Structures are given as C-alpha cells and as structure tokens.
Amino acid sequence: MDKTQGSDIEALLKAANQMMTAAVCASLITTNESSQPSSRAVRPFPPDDDFTRIVIATHPDSRKTMHVRSNSNVVLSYIDVPNRGYVTVIGQATLNDRLEDKKSFWDDSFSAFWPGGPESDEYLLMDIRPERIELRSFVLGIAVEPNRWSPVTLERATSGEWRQIS
Secondary structure, three states, rough: OOOHHHHHHHHHHHHHHHHHHHHEEEEEEEEOOOOEEEEEEEEOOOOOOOOOOOEEEEEOOOOOHHHHHHOOOEEEEEEEEEOOEEEEEEEEEEHHHHHOHHOOOOOOHHHHHHOOOHHOOOOEEEEEEEEEEEEEOOOOOOOOOOOOOOOOEEEOOOOOOOOEEE
C-alpha cells in the first residue's frame, strides 16, 4: 500500500535531487564477472525531472562498462554531508553512444579525458533508469523519527509512476 501520494512524492523526489546535487559525486556499484560488487567514484549528471534517467560519462573499455555489459543492475550511492543524509538509487544501466546525447551531455572539462570531444568513439554514456530510491536526511527531516532504522523508499510502478513503499 502506498504511504504517500502526489505532492508528497514530488517533494521527496525534489529532496533526493537536492541531496544528489549537493553530494556532487557518487559511488557506482556494479557486479563483476565473479559476482562480486565493485565500486568506483563517479560524477553523474543530475537526474531528469521525473527521475527516469541519470547519466554518467564513461569510456567503452572501463571496468564499469565491462560490468554493465554482463549485468545491468547498478547502485548509485550519494552521501550528502551538508544535509546529513544520503540517497541510494537502484536501477538498470544501458550504454548509449548516440551522438546527439553525447553532445547534450558534454562538458568542456571532459576534454582532459576525451580530447576527441563528444564525437569520439572513446566517449560513451551510461544511462541509469532508477527503479528504487532510498533517502534519509536529518537536516531535511526525512526518515528521522526515533527508532526508525530504515530510509524512505520509493519504487517505480510498472506504470512509471513513483510510489512510497516505506
């Protein structure tokens, strides 16, 4: 049963976006060929407005790319120190080499890593489709009730709408 409706969900998604932006970087967790988790620091672009996509710039030969090719399940973990909280995004990753997207998600600072620019075959995007979001923030007052040891959890329904499950 849904715990929250409409504007409350929107407020939680807005808070998640605020916390993700404040965190700047995240840990991307993938699963390697031995079924072991593997984590690395990444700097994702902010999610789109309805949290259907989070984009990470990468290289076709990177470890994360190799892992996603064999297992698309990923976790992004953001620590938001100023708001004393965190956001965990669980979802599915796909690799995207569409030139129009690569141009849209290009920053001139990337030239140090991809001197060929967004047209380069070495510049690749990882699109993450969030399926579950967990968040908690003491400053924002999210999931801070006494004796509450779990975050607020949102899941994407098959309709695409977000619903709060805890």
